[in-house]
Amino acid sequence: MCGIVGYVGKKEKKEILVDGLRELEYRGYDSAGIAIIDSRGLHSYKAVGKLVNLEEKSKEFSSKEFGVAIGHTRWATHGKPNELNAHPHLGKNSFVVHNGIIENYTILKDELKLEGFEFLSQTDTEVIVHLFEKNTINSLNKFEAFKSTISLLEGAYATLLITNDEPDSIFFAKNGSPMLIGFNGDDIYFASSDTAIIGKATSVYYLEDGEYGYAKDGKVTLFNSDGEQEFRTKPLSSNKLSAQKDGYRFFMEKEIYEQASVVSDTMMGRVLDETIKFEEIDDNFFNDINCIKICACGTSYHSALVSSYLFERVAKIRCEVEIASEFRYKEPLLTKDTLFITISQSGETADTLEALKMAKKAGLKSLAICNVDNSSIVRESDISLLTRAGVEKGVASTKAFATQTLLLWMLVLYTAERKDTISKDSLKDEIEALRKCSNALKVDNWLHDKIHRLSKRYLHGHGFFFIGRDIFFPLALEGALKLKEISYLHAEGYPAGEMKHGPIALADSELFTVALMPKNLLFDKIKSNVEELSARDTTILAISPEEFELADDYIKTRCSSHVMLEFFEMMVVTQLLALEISIRLGNDVDMPRNLAKSVTVE
Numbered sequence: 001m002c003g004i005v006g007y008v009g010k011k012e013k014k015e016i017l018v019d020g021l022r023e024l025e026y027r028g029y030d031s032a033g034i035a036i037i038d039s040r041g042l043h044s045y046k047a048v049g050k051l052v053n054l055e056e057k058s059k060e061f062s063s064k065e066f067g068v069a070i071g072h073t074r075w076a077t078h079g080k081p082n083e084l085n086a087h088p089h090l091g092k093n094s095f096v097v098h099n100g101i102i103e104n105y106t107i108l109k110d111e112l113k114l115e116g117f118e119f120l121s122q123t124d125t126e127v128i129v130h131l132f133e134k135n136t137i138n139s140l141n142k143f144e145a146f147k148s149t150i151s152l153l154e155g156a157y158a159t160l161l162i163t164n165d166e167p168d169s170i171f172f173a174k175n176g177s178p179m180l181i182g183f184n185g186d187d188i189y190f191a192s193s194d195t196a197i198i199g200k201a202t203s204v205y206y207l208e209d210g211e212y213g214y215a216k217d218g219k220v221t222l223f224n225s226d227g228e229q230e231f232r233t234k235p236l237s238s239n240k241l242s243a244q245k246d247g248y249r250f251f252m253e254k255e256i257y258e259q260a261s262v263v264s265d266t267m268m269g270r271v272l273d274e275t276i277k278f279e280e281i282d283d284n285f286f287n288d289i290n291c292i293k294i295c296a297c298g299t300s301y302h303s304a305l306v307s308s309y310l311f312e313r314v315a316k317i318r319c320e321v322e323i324a325s326e327f328r329y330k331e332p333l334l335t336k337d338t339l340f341i342t343i344s345q346s347g348e349t350a351d352t353l354e355a356l357k358m359a360k361k362a363g364l365k366s367l368a369i370c371n372v373d374n375s376s377i378v379r380e381s382d383i384s385l386l387t388r389a390g391v392e393k394g395v396a397s398t399k400a401f402a403t404q405t406l407l408l409w410m411l412v413l414y415t416a417e418r419k420d421t422i423s424k425d426s427l428k429d430e431i432e433a434l435r436k437c438s439n440a441l442k443v444d445n446w447l448h449d450k451i452h453r454l455s456k457r458y459l460h461g462h463g464f465f466f467i468g469r470d471i472f473f474p475l476a477l478e479g480a481l482k483l484k485e486i487s488y489l490h491a492e493g494y495p496a497g498e499m500k501h502g503p504i505a506l507a508d509s510e511l512f513t514v515a516l517m518p519k520n521l522l523f524d525k526i527k528s529n530v531e532e533l534s535a536r537d538t539t540i541l542a543i544s545p546e547e548f549e550l551a552d553d554y555i556k557t558r559c560s561s562h563v564m565l566e567f568f569e570m571m572v573v574t575q576l577l578a579l580e581i582s583i584r585l586g587n588d589v590d591m592p593r594n595l596a597k598s599v600t601v602e
């Protein structure tokens with residue numbers, strides 16, 4: 001996803017921009033650019049691909065006098081990844097960088113074109129710089145022109161603008177996309193994430209939505225809809241690792257909280273008003289495909305299982321899921337009408353990679369769902385859809401699972417639309433639910449507090465059953481895996497209906513049952529299964545929007561308008577439960593014993 005860096009001051013500017021952008025590289029990008037205004041005038045460099053290409057192009061350039069500078073790494077949403085579409089975008093003598101999506105850009109662009117403005121790129125961003133230059137004609141000063149410009153923008157943006165008409169200022173605005181301002185003496189920095197300015201700025205202000213202003217003369221003037229605002233900076237640690245935790249105790253905790261925002265990145269440019277769009281997929285890609293096979297390991301395997309219910313139910317396409325290490329040695333029968341999907345957070349998991357190679361050898365089309373661009377699995381696949389979760393540091397996967405599952409749900413809808421198995425109205429309802437996902441993933445303070453308090457009762461016993469039905473069965477598997485990985489307590493996930501076929505033999509007062517009881521899916525059925533366990537004296541922790549009288553502990557969930565929203569909300573509860581139990585047991589949550597983040601051996 002896109003990254004932004006900005007700087008006002010006397011230090012060498014190219015280095016500050018490129019160093020900062022390098023820290024944001026992990027988010028993925030396909031082109032990069034910088035623009036600098038100093039006493040010698042305007043300078044700009046852009047390059048497709050990695051930052052080394054930009055460095056190569058600008059290797060003769062440096063700017064050590066006072067000046068203003070903005071830089072950007074672009075992840076293509078509107079228009080192809082080429083130099084013309086790379087930021088910064090130039091007007092006559094101003095440059096802009098932007099993260100987010102300007103939803104009304106086509107209307108604005110058409111108006112500007114009628115007035116004679118020439119557009120060089122296919123991006124939504126370019127309207128900002130032309131609009132600004134148009135507004136300078138009738139505005140009192142350049143900042144007023146910037147203010148009028150942002151008042152016309154609809155959608156999400158974090159943007160920086162510099163102009164040769166006022167070469168000592170950076171104009172900034174934030175709405176929906178992250179942006180912060182760093183300070184160190186007279187030097188002022190901007191960035192879309194603090195990692196870009198750690199070691200340079202000593203204090204930081206994280207902008208709120210609706211804030212805008214300018215940096216000039218070593219000072220920032222800030223406004224919101226109520227006028228000029230005072231603001232307080234926070235110290236910025238110079239230690240990358242602790243600063244990156246943003247005040248959370250563990251990366252895993254931070255990553256659980258981040259889920260509500262990263263899903264917007266997963267959906268950006270893909271979930272449109274009435275349809276799902278994947279620029280990565282060719283229109284004919286699904287021709288001749290009658291069946292889907294998914295291979296993955298661990299948590300990624302669980303997201304695959306969730307999607308297999310959805311592919312068959314919604315897209316009416318046969319879908320089989322296999323653990324990659326099993327698939328490799330079973331001499332599988334593969335037919336060419338099968339689309340082979342791999343799912344992997346790291347893109348380097350040896351078993352998944354080898355399974356993919358086998359499928360390719362058998363002539364199957366392949367599609368990877370992955371969080372790491374240019375990883376081995378991405379490079380090996382015909383097509384890859386990136387989950388855009390950002391780097392996941394906790395060994396126990398959380399936001400990778402959320403984004404994989406979300407992306408698979410989107411892919412199911414995309415397939416259903418192409419196969420004509422979903423009505424326009426149902427698709428609209430699904431898209432409405434997708435847009436509510438971020439809300440379902442938000443961690444409320446009361447919820448986290450409650451789980452923290454409950455967790456002290458779950459530190460003993462001989463084990464945990466996580467039970468659920470349908471898509472809540474893979475969630476039960478995932479909930480149990482999370483707990484196992486970081487608490488070292490024994491936990492298993494089961495389809496709730498399987499209890500009486502064996503597992504119930506373990507039920508006694510020393511067994512804990514975590515029951516996933518959604519309102520929208522087989523509530524009465526799972527209720528009966530939980531009653532059977534309760535009758536054997538196990539401690540029941542029920543997670544549900546519906547009160548359940550036999551529960552020893554009850555966590556009430558909010559979402560019930562769509563089953564996937566229930567799914568995501570319950571997923572957060574299981575993640576927090578594992579986290580809190582593990583912390584109470586004094587374990588290293590981020591680096592659990594015996595586990596590695598990327599399993600590159602068989």
Ligand code: M6R
Pocket residue numbers: 297298299300301343344345346347348349352395396397398485595597598599
């Ligand atoms: O990188 P991958 O998604 O391919 O990794 C697969 C598993 O190793 C991984 O999901 C593992 O199960 C995690 N530790 C789960 O928290």
